[in-house]
Amino acid sequence: MNMKALSLWVMLCLAITKSLATSRHCMFPAIFNFGDSNSDTGGLSAAFRQPGPPRGESYFHHPAGRYCDGRLIIDFLDHIWHQEHFWAS
Secondary structure, eight states: OOHHHHHHHHHHHHHHHHHHHHOOOOOOOOOOOOOSGGGOOSHHHHHSOOOOTTTTTTSTTSOOSOSSSSOOHHHHHHHHTTOOOOOOO
């Protein structure tokens, strides 16, 4: 990497860091989880159609519109951080 590109990269990183440091409050009630069916919270069924059985029937004892059956790791993290439960959106 030449010196000009490196300098531009460093300045860009500093500008981003500065803008993040000046933001005081970030009250965005969301958890971003990039994964596969191990983290399915119903987004696929919201986009297409309801899945076949079991449809998450053991998730609080009623169908939840998920492809998985039961709670996931992201649900337990959600519980620890006192967020709302994830539903299909």
